[in-house]
Each structure stands twice: as C-alpha cells, then as structure tokens.
Amino acid sequence: MLQSVPVLITGDHVPTYAHPGDAGADLVAAEDVVLAPGERATVGTGVSIALPEGYVAFVVPRSGLAARHGITIVNTPGTVDAGYRGEIRVILLNTDRTEEYRITAGDRIAQIVVLPVSRAQFVPVATLPGSARGEGGFGSTGYAGTARKDSSS
Ligand SMILES: O=c1ccn([C@H]2C[C@H](O)[C@@H](COP(=O)(O)OP(=O)(O)OP(=O)(O)O)O2)c(=O)[nH]1
Numbered sequence: 001m002l003q004s005v006p007v008l009i010t011g012d013h014v015p016t017y018a019h020p021g022d023a024g025a026d027l028v029a030a031e032d033v034v035l036a037p038g039e040r041a042t043v044g045t046g047v048s049i050a051l052p053e054g055y056v057a058f059v060v061p062r063s064g065l066a067a068r069h070g071i072t073i074v075n076t077p078g079t080v081d082a083g084y085r086g087e088i089r090v091i092l093l094n095t096d097r098t099e100e101y102r103i104t105a106g107d108r109i110a111q112i113v114v115l116p117v118s119r120a121q122f123v124p125v126a127t128l129p130g131s132a133r134g135e136g137g138f139g140s141t142g143y144a145g146t147a148r149k150d151s152s153s
Pocket residue numbers: 059075077078079080081082084087088089090091
C-alpha cells in the first residue's frame with residue numbers, strides 16, 4: 001500500500017504520475033528553450049511546493065529523454081528542501097554531440113520523487129567501528145573476469 005503525502009503546490013502544471021506505482025511525477029517546462037549540443041540551461045517549471053517537514057524531493061532525469069536525445073540533469077538528483085518556496089527549476093544538459101534539443105512550454109522535462117528523509121546527528125569520534133567493507137570502495141571488488149588495474153593495493 002503506497003503511502004500518500006500531501007504536498008502543497010502553486011503553479012499551473014501540477015506534476016502527474018503516469019502510472020499507478022510510479023515513483024516519479026513528471027515536471028513540465030514553463031518556457032521554451034533550445035539546447036544546442038553540449039549546452040545547459042536552467043529551465044523553470046512554474047511550480048513551487050511546500051513539502052511536509054521530514055521530506056525531500058529529488059528532481060531526476062527522464063530515461064526516455066536521456067536515451068533518445070541525450071538530455072540529462074547536471075546536478076541529478078536536484079534536491080528540493082522542505083523549506084524551499086521558490087520555483088522548482090531543472091538544470092538540463094544536452095549531451096548530444098550534434099543535435100540540438102527543442103523544449104516547448106508544457107513538455108515533460110524531468111520527474112520529481114518525494115521521499116522521507118532523516119536528519120543526521122553527526123557524532124565526532126577518534127576511530128570508526130570496523131565493518132566487513134572497511135575502506136574498500138571505488139571498484140575495490142573488481143569487475144567480473146577482469147583483474148584490478150588499481151596499483152594502490
Ligand atoms: O535541481 C534543483 C535543485 C535545487 N532547487 C531548489 C530547491 C532547493 O531547496 C534550492 C537550493 O538547492 P541546493 O541546496 O541544491 O542549492 P545550493 O547551491 O546549495 O544553494 P543554497 O545555498 O541556496 O542552498 O534550490 C531546484 O529548484 N532545482
């Protein structure tokens with residue numbers, strides 16, 4: 001059973017979930033924009049929200065735009081704080097090397113995912129407790145069928 005969270009919103013284009021069970025609701029552009037190859041632009045959505053305290057909204061790319069046109073979001077996931085009351089804007093990047101991408105107001109350009117978030121209480125200590133992973137990261141487990149090329153170990 002999906003939990004429903006009330007999110008107050010102003011603006012003309014209320015984000016919509018395309019299917020039951022979708023995690024992201026589509027955000028649309030409030031303006032026309034042309035992105036040349038390699039160009040980025042901060043595109044307004046015309047909407048502002050008030051999340052309940054204890055929630056965050058992430059602005060994330062649409063995979064169809066990414067796969068078909070190379071359109072992504074520079075700062076993905078863009079973080080919308082519960083206290084933010086300004087317009088939600090999307091920092092789009094056209095990664096295609098040759099094709100420009102035209103956005104018309106009303107086009108679906110991104111999706112917004114609303115999630116509960118905890119507030120960390122950072123506790124300074126001299127030494128961290130051990131763990132199975134330890135300090136391994138950045139490919140420390142290697143890749144199937146390939147030897148590690150990292151000379152640091
Ligand atoms: O893709 C995004 C990311 C952020 N925001 C809005 C909501 C967020 O609450 C606010 C600030 O974002 P963030 O904290 O990422 O920006 P900052 O660069 O740290 O600026 P600030 O000093 O204003 O926090 O901008 C968007 O509209 N779209």
